[in-house]
Amino acid sequence: MGAPIETFYQVIRRQGISRRSFVKFCSLTAASLGLGANGAATVANALETKPRVPVIWMHGLECTCCSESFIRSAHPLVKDVVLSMISLDYDDTIMAAAGHQADAILQETREKHKGGYILAVEGNPPLNEDGMYCIDGGRPFVEKLKEMAADSMAVIAWGACASWGCVQAAKPNPTHAVPIDKVIRDKPIIKVPGCPPIAEVMTGVVGYVVTFGKLPELDRQGRPKMFYSQRIHDKCYRRPHFDAGQFVEAWDDDGARKGYCLYKMGCKGPTTYNACSTTRWNDGVSFPIQSGHGCIGCSEDAFWDKGSFYDRLTNISAFGVEANADTIGIAAAGAVAAGLAVHAGVTAVRRLTGHDENTPPRG
Amino acid sequence: MGTEGGPGGPVSPSTGEPVTGEPAEAVGARLVSAYREVARTMRDLPVYNPRLDVEAVGFRLHDGHALGVLVTPWFMNIVLVAREGGPPLPDAALGAFRTVDFPAGRVSLLVGEVFGFGRLDTASLFSPMAGFDDPATARETAAAALLALFRPAGRGVEAPEETRPAKTPDRRALLFGRGA
Numbered sequence: 001m002g003a004p005i006e007t008f009y010q011v012i013r014r015q016g017i018s019r020r021s022f023v024k025f026c027s028l029t030a031a032s033l034g035l036g037a038n039g040a041a042t043v044a045n046a047l048e049t050k051p052r053v054p055v056i057w058m059h060g061l062e063c064t065c066c067s068e069s070f071i072r073s074a075h076p077l078v079k080d081v082v083l084s085m086i087s088l089d090y091d092d093t094i095m096a097a098a099g100h101q102a103d104a105i106l107q108e109t110r111e112k113h114k115g116g117y118i119l120a121v122e123g124n125p126p127l128n129e130d131g132m133y134c135i136d137g138g139r140p141f142v143e144k145l146k147e148m149a150a151d152s153m154a155v156i157a158w159g160a161c162a163s164w165g166c167v168q169a170a171k172p173n174p175t176h177a178v179p180i181d182k183v184i185r186d187k188p189i190i191k192v193p194g195c196p197p198i199a200e201v202m203t204g205v206v207g208y209v210v211t212f213g214k215l216p217e218l219d220r221q222g223r224p225k226m227f228y229s230q231r232i233h234d235k236c237y238r239r240p241h242f243d244a245g246q247f248v249e250a251w252d253d254d255g256a257r258k259g260y261c262l263y264k265m266g267c268k269g270p271t272t273y274n275a276c277s278t279t280r281w282n283d284g285v286s287f288p289i290q291s292g293h294g295c296i297g298c299s300e301d302a303f304w305d306k307g308s309f310y311d312r313l314t315n316i317s318a319f320g321v322e323a324n325a326d327t328i329g330i331a332a333a334g335a336v337a338a339g340l341a342v343h344a345g346v347t348a349v350r351r352l353t354g355h356d357e358n359t360p361p362r363g
Numbered sequence: 364m365g366t367e368g369g370p371g372g373p374v375s376p377s378t379g380e381p382v383t384g385e386p387a388e389a390v391g392a393r394l395v396s397a398y399r400e401v402a403r404t405m406r407d408l409p410v411y412n413p414r415l416d417v418e419a420v421g422f423r424l425h426d427g428h429a430l431g432v433l434v435t436p437w438f439m440n441i442v443l444v445a446r447e448g449g450p451p452l453p454d455a456a457l458g459a460f461r462t463v464d465f466p467a468g469r470v471s472l473l474v475g476e477v478f479g480f481g482r483l484d485t486a487s488l489f490s491p492m493a494g495f496d497d498p499a500t501a502r503e504t505a506a507a508a509l510l511a512l513f514r515p516a517g518r519g520v521e522a523p524e525e526t527r528p529a530k531t532p533d534r535r536a537l538l539f540g541r542g543a
Contacts, residue, residue, distance in 0.1 A: 234487040237458035240475020243438050243485065245401040259458075263410070270410075270491065314409040316491055341500045345507030348488040352441070353468030353516065 008047040008210060022047075029207040032200055033216075034226055046211045053210045054109055054117040056148060057091035060141045061134050061168045061177050062123025066158040067093050069196035072282075073203050082203050089117070092136075103137050106144070110151045118209055119152035121145065123161045124168065125183055126175035133175040142183055149184040154215055156190045156205060157181070160298055163191040163222075170304035181222070188215055191222040193274075195298035200279050201227045221301075223273070229351070232269035232295050235277040238262065256292060266310035267294030274299040384448025390429035391419030394442065397480035398435050405437050410491035412436045416498050420505035428452065432505035434498075438490035439505060441512065443472060444483045452484060466515045 012022060023044065030039030057067075071094070073082070090105045097105055109117055126133035131140030149155055157180050160166035168177040181189050192205055205224055208216045216224040233239065241247070242261040249255055249264060263270070269277075272295050276287040288295055296309045336344050398417045405411045415436040422431030425443065427450040433442045443463065445452050455461050455474045461484065462469050472484040488508055495501045 233490060235460075235471075235473075237460075237473070239473055239487065240457070240477070240483075240485065242490070243401075243435075243440065243475065244477040245404040264408075312409070316410065316493060336494050336496070336500050336504060341503035342507035345488070345504040345509075346511040348439075348504075349467055349508045349511040352470045352486050352488070353465070 006052050007049060008052040011052050029204070029211065032204040033208055043207070043211050046213075050213060051116075053153070053213060054089045054113050055120055055206065055210075056089050056106065056109055056117055056152070057093075057120040057122065058141075058145060058148060059092055059136075060121065060123030060125050060145065060161070060180075061175070062159070062161045064093060064122070065196040066122045066161075066202070067091075069199045070158075070202045073199035082206055106148060110148060114151045116153055117151075118154055118156060118206075119148050119187075120156040120158055120206075121162045121180050122158040124165060124177050124179055126168070126177045127183075128174070128176040133177075145180065146183055149180075149187055152187060154188045154190065154209065155180065155184055156192060156209075157222075158192055158202065159197055160193050160195040160303065163193040164301040164303075166195060167304050170302070189222055190215055190218060190224060193223065193228075193299040193301075195303075197299070198227075198275055198279050198281060201275055227275045227279075228273045228299070230273065230275060230278060232272045232274060232277050232289070236269055236289055237277065238289060259292075262289060262292075262294040264312055265294050266308065266312055268297030268300070268303070268306075268309075268313060269295040270313055270316050272297040272300050385429075385446040387422040387424050387429040387431065387446065388419075390444055390446050391422035391431050391433075394433055394444070394477075394480055394483070395419050397477050398433065400479055401477065402436060405435075408437070410437045410493075412492040412495060414497060415492055415495055415501055418498065418502060418505075420502050421509045426450075432488065432509055433485075434492075434501045434505050436492055439488045439492065439501065439508075440485040440490075441470070441472075441488060441508065442483050442485050444480075452482060455484075457482075465512045467512050468516045470512070 009022065012025075013019075017025075023040070026043040026047065027040035030043050033039065033043075035042060059067075070082075089109050090102065092102060095102065095105075123134075125131060125140075125142035125145055127142060131142040134141040136144055157163045161168065161177075162180045165173075165177055165179045168175060169179070181191075190205060190209075192202060194201070201224075204227065205216065208224075208226075216226055219225050219228060221228075233242075236242075238259060238261050241259070242263055246258075246260040247255060247264040248260045248262050251265070261267070267289065269289065276295070277289065280287045280290070294309070297303045297306070300306075395417050402411075402417055406413070413436065415434065417436070418434045420432040420434055422429050424430070427446070428443055429446050429449075430441070430443050433440050443452070453461065457474055457476060459474050460471045461474065462471050463484075464470075470486050472486050474482065474484050476482045488505070489495075492501065495504070
C-alpha cells in the first residue's frame with residue numbers, strides 16, 4: 001500500500017483520547033456487537049495492532065439524517081472515537097477541508113489506500129440526464145461514486161436512500177434515483193437501512209469493520225444479521241396487546257392512553273426488520289411505537305410506495321417473513337406443507353435462541 | 364396434542380420433585396378459554412386466519428411453572444405461566460423482557476397479560492398465521508418448536524432428516540455416515 005502503518009489506537013491517542021476511554025470504547029463496541037466475555041479484549045487487541053482502516057463518507061441525494069443520527073450516537077465516546085477516525089479522511093459534511101482541498105483528499109486516499117479503505121455512502125445517485133441532478137464538486141455524483149468504489153475494500157450503504165432508494169426513488173422518481181448497488185456491482189455492500197438508521201447500529205457496523213477488518217455476516221438482503229434479524233412485531237413491548245386483541249382504534253382514545261397495539265392505526269411492525277424495539281433511540285429512551293405512533297417501516301424497501309403510513313397492513317406473508325424460505329421454499333409455496341411443519345418449528349426456536357443460521361427473508 | 368415429555372403428574376420432569384397444584388394441561392385449557400374470547404374480537408381483522416383454532420399444545424411443567432405453545436388464528440407463542448397453587452413467576456413489569464434459559468439456549472420472554480387469565484410470559488414463534496393451512500400443521504409445528512426448545516444447543520437443533528426436502532444435502536449426515 002505504501003502508506004505508513006498506523007494503528008487505530010495510535011490515531012485516537014493522537015486525537016487526545018485517553019487509554020481509559022479507549023478501553024471503555026472497546027467494551028461498548030463489544031457489547032453493541034453482541035460479543036461474548038472476551039469481546040472487549042478482542043476489540044482492543046485488534047485496534048492496537050491492526051492498521052487503521054480509513055473511512056471515506058460520501059453524500060449523494062439525501063437529507064443528511066444519517067449523519068445527524070450518527071453524530072448523536074448515545075455514548076459521546078463512541079461518537080468521538082469513530083468520528084476522529086472518519087474525519088481524518090473525508091466526509092464533506094463534517095470535515096474541515098473544503099473545495100479543491102477536499103477533493104484532493106479523496107484522490108489521495110484512493111491512491112494511498114487502494115483496496116484498503118471503506119467507502120460509506122449516504123444518499124444515492126440519480127441517473128437521469130447523465131447524473132446531472134446531483135453534482136458534487138462540478139461532476140455528477142454517480143461518477144465520483146463509481147470511481148471511489150472501484151478502489152475501496154467494501155462499501156457501506158447508509159440509510160434507506162443508499163440501500164433501497166427512499167423518497168427520491170419513490171414513484172414517479174423523476175431523477176431516476178437508484179440505490180447504490182445498482183451502480184456498484186463489484187464490491188461487497190453492507191446495507192444499513194433506516195430513515196435514518198439507529199446511531200448505535202451505525203457505530204456498531206463501523207466498529208465491527210474497523211475492528212475485524214472484514215464484513216459482518218449479512219442476510220440475503222445485504223443487511224448485517226446482528227442488527228436486522230429481529231422483526232419489530234416480535235420484540236415490541238406492546239405485542240401482548242396485539243395478542244390480547246387490544247388495539248388503539250383512534251388517536252387519543254382510551255386504548256391509545258393505555259398503550260395498546262397500534263396495528264389498526266397502520267403500524268408496520270409486522271413487516272419491518274430493525275433493532276428499534278430492542279436498541280431504541282436516544283440512548284435507549286424510546287422509539288416510535290413507545291411514543292404512541294406506529295412504525296412506518298422506514299428500513300424496508302420502497303416504504304414510500306406502500307401506501308399511507310396510516311393504512312392498516314392487510315397482506316402480511318407471515319410465513320415468508322418468519323421462517324426460513326432459503327431452505328424449505330415456504331415463501332414460494334406460501335404455506336407450511338405438512339412435512340415441513342417440524343422444520344418450521346425448529347427454525348422458529350433457533351431464531352429465538354440466537355442460533356439462527358439462516359436469516360428470514362423479507363416479507 | 365398431548366403433553367409429551369412432561370406429564371402434569373405427581374413428579375416434575377425437570378426437577379424430579381413431587382408436584383402439587385394445578386396440572387399444566389389445566390393451565391393450557393384456561394389459556395384457551397381466555398383467548399377464545401379474544402378471538403371473537405379478532406375475527407374481522409386481516410391478521411386472523413379463519414382456518415385455525417385456539418389451541419394449547421404440549422403444556423408441561425417447567426421449574427414449577429406451566430410451559431407450552433399457544434396456537435391462535437393470529438399468533439403462535441411459547442407461553443410460560445404460573446399454575447394455581449404453584450410458585451409465582453419472578454416479578455417483572457408488563458411490557459418488560461426477561462430471559463429464561465432452556466437447553467436450546469437463552470430465550471427472551473415478554474411479560475404480558477390477557478383478560479380472563481392474568482399474567483403470561485411469551486416468546487413469539489409466528490404472527491400472523493397466514494402461512495398455516497390447517498390446525499394439524501400448526502399443532503405439529505408447535506410440538507416441534509417445544510421439542511427443539513428442550514434439545515441442547517449445538518446438538519439436535521437440526522430438523523430431523525426425514526422432514527428435510529430430499530434435494531437439500533445434509534453435510535452432517537454425509538460426514539458422519541448417516542443417511543445417504
